[in-house]
Amino acid sequence: MSDDQSDHEAELLGELRRLARTVDPVPEDVTAFARAALGWRRVDSELAELLADSRLDTESLARSEGDSGRLLSFRAADLELDLELRETDRGIVILGQLAPATPAQLDVQRDDRATLATGSADDVGRFRLELTERGRVRLVVRRDPHAAPVETSWFDAP
Amino acid sequence: MTLSELLSRAAAGDQAAWNAIVDRFSSLVWATARAHRLSRDDAADVAQTTWLRLVEHLGRIREPERLGAWLATTARHESLRVIRRTGREQPTDESDLFEAPDDETLDRHLLDLERDGSLWRAFAALSDRCKSLLRLLMAEDEPTYEEVGAALGMPVGAIGPTRMRCLDRLRSTTEIAQLGA
Numbered sequence: 001m002s003d004d005q006s007d008h009e010a011e012l013l014g015e016l017r018r019l020a021r022t023v024d025p026v027p028e029d030v031t032a033f034a035r036a037a038l039g040w041r042r043v044d045s046e047l048a049e050l051l052a053d054s055r056l057d058t059e060s061l062a063r064s065e066g067d068s069g070r071l072l073s074f075r076a077a078d079l080e081l082d083l084e085l086r087e088t089d090r091g092i093v094i095l096g097q098l099a100p101a102t103p104a105q106l107d108v109q110r111d112d113r114a115t116l117a118t119g120s121a122d123d124v125g126r127f128r129l130e131l132t133e134r135g136r137v138r139l140v141v142r143r144d145p146h147a148a149p150v151e152t153s154w155f156d157a158p
Numbered sequence: 159m160t161l162s163e164l165l166s167r168a169a170a171g172d173q174a175a176w177n178a179i180v181d182r183f184s185s186l187v188w189a190t191a192r193a194h195r196l197s198r199d200d201a202a203d204v205a206q207t208t209w210l211r212l213v214e215h216l217g218r219i220r221e222p223e224r225l226g227a228w229l230a231t232t233a234r235h236e237s238l239r240v241i242r243r244t245g246r247e248q249p250t251d252e253s254d255l256f257e258a259p260d261d262e263t264l265d266r267h268l269l270d271l272e273r274d275g276s277l278w279r280a281f282a283a284l285s286d287r288c289k290s291l292l293r294l295l296m297a298e299d300e301p302t303y304e305e306v307g308a309a310l311g312m313p314v315g316a317i318g319p320t321r322m323r324c325l326d327r328l329r330s331t332t333e334i335a336q337l338g339a
Contacts, residue, residue, distance in 0.1 A: 009325050013295055016281065019274055020296040026188040030202050034184060034209040038168060038176040041213055056242055111210065136207065154210050156243070 048074035101125030162222035189297035190309040194237035230309035280331040288324035
């Protein structure tokens with residue numbers, strides 16, 4: 001490519017960039033959300049990362065058209081969470097299982113800082129949470145008071 | 159300040175360092191979502207989730223100098239997630255994406271109606287592949303090829319030739335449009 005050509009390319013791209021700045025800028029509320037997101041920084045908690053989501057797996061999507069809801073799995077260093085999300089008349093039900101089985105307190109936090117539900121896991125690590133609102137949420141799991149809380153990655157409910 | 163320093167400061171709760179990261183990459187994250195032909199609402203969802211993912215991973219970014227590529231990859235994954243969630247290959251309200259702005263919009267922004275209008279219409283008439291690539295390259299501080307490849311799932315070697323072909327096509331269409339005006 002000659003320098004002439006590449007100058008032309010850069011110039012044309014520059015014009016497009018100027019236009020995009022005007023007709024398709026990053027919305028201000030997105031930038032404000034991004035800046036405020038630092039407030040969700042984990043200080044003394046542990047992240048449970050998303051391992052699997054049946055919604056993103058086309059095979060299980062086809063399979064799950066029947067009874068089961070959306071299945072999600074998360075894993076932290078010493079704790080795994082399996083969730084099933086179902087939509088009901090009144091909202092969303094989350095059925096969950098902690099492994100290894102352990103009693104725990106659970107909160108469902110939404111990205112606007114609202115707590116949508118709280119509950120507890122029984123001796124075998126099972127829990128049930130009911131949400132009347134939807135949104136981008138995460139679970140916070142508190143086991144014994146001396147262990148760091150575990151927080152899941154954010155996910156959409158339902 | 160290097161990206162590595164900004165990231166460690168942000169991980170320690172330094173809002174100014176975090177804002178600097180957001181300011182530097184918000185255009186790239188937005189362009190990645192829009193290059194996937196998402197509506198503004200869906201693109202906003204993708205951008206927000208992408209920034210939350212970075213907060214989740216603060217202190218665990220292995221190659222801080224490649225943060226742009228990490229964000230582009232994350233925004234691409236989130237874009238594909240939105241496309242699957244909504245169960246469609248392409249947004250139904252595509253018109254809000256690459257449609258040429260109407261005269262009123264151009265006028266409001268004090269743009270040159272004839273010239274900018276014909277350029278944007280020519281852009282809107284390009285192939286999907288060209289529109290995606292060029293929309294991404296329109297991000298501020300022209301993204302690196304590594305970032306572009308990560309954002310579009312495109313081999314880095316294909317970017318230069320595709321970029322040249324798309325810009326050529328755009329220029330010839332724009333010239334034709336201007337001749338006819």
